[in-house]
Amino acid sequence: MSRQAELGERFAAMHPGPRAFVIANVWDAGSAKIVAGLGFGALATSSAAAAGVLGRADGEISRDEALQQVRGIVAATDLPLSADLENGFGDDAATAAETIRLGAAAGLVGGSIEDAPRDGGRPYPLAHAVERVAAAVAAARALPFRFTLTARSENFVRGVRDLDDTIERLRAFERAGADVLFAPGLPDLEAVRAVCGAVTKPVSFMAGIRGRSFPVADLEAAGIRRVSVATSLYRAAMSGLVDAAREIRDTGTFGYVERMLTGAELEALLRGSSERRR
Secondary structure (H helix, E strand, C coil): CCHHHHHHHHHHHCCCCCCCEEEEEECCHHHHHHHHHCCCCCEEECHHHHHHCCCCCCCCCCHHHHHHHHHHHHHHCCCCEEEECCCCCCCCHHHHHHHHHHHHHCCCCEEEEECCCCCCCCCCCHHHHHHHHHHHHHHHHCCCCCCEEEEECCHHHCCCCCHHHHHHHHHHHHHCCCCEEECCCCCCHHHHHHHHHHCCCCEEEECCECCECCCHHHHHHHCCCEEECCCHHHHHHHHHHHHHHHHHHHHCCCHHHHCCCCHHHHHHHHHCCCCCCC
16 A cells, blocks of 8 residues: 555544544645644644735746645655645636645545635535535545545635525435545534534534634534634744744844754654654
8 A cells, every 4th residue: 555545544534533532734845843842633724824925916827836835744654644625726627636736646535625716715616516516526536545525615704694505415415425524613612513414424613713602522522523724723833923023123032942943853843753642
């Protein structure tokens, strides 16, 4: 079995439960090595973080740029990597399918396809959204290894606060063959339970979006099987940068150095020799 095939099987096996797992969203080889050293079992990318490291806003990088970052992360650890592939970098079904194939060639064993355009507009009509998911599923199934395809309903992050429509979309994506279902921005645990109870495939939850989250234990009890932290780790890292830079600028002091990791601690995490499986 190839390394990618082994990672694909390992990643797929994490989803059925009965326990929920947290997938850590990273943005480069260094962040991947750090969270791997802390004992996480799988990694994902974040489209917003991928754009942020290039000095751009979410949705402003090309597919080639996103996949270049994927290659660096894949090479950095021995963990399965799933990617935030936005809408597949194109509105049509053929482009979504091509993105799955290219992502797999870059080393991915999973990826998500959204049901809305990259420009922030409202979700596609349901029939077109299903066609795109079905094409992505077909591309994933044609690969010589297990690829976990996640289908996302973007309603709640695109201003469509319609739980019934969200559930209808997720059910349709399940029928189209998606392995994991995802509806970012669900407002409360009642909505989470409704989604999980309406489908049979594993459901992923996005923590940290607009400050909204729930403990893993509560999400697990509601039926969630995977928890994504989205761009929150990247924003946490950038928050540390901003706080330190403001202290220097405003007070001329360097108190932040007393609160941060030592060079030796950081190097240990990058080597994966500290706190692994702690």
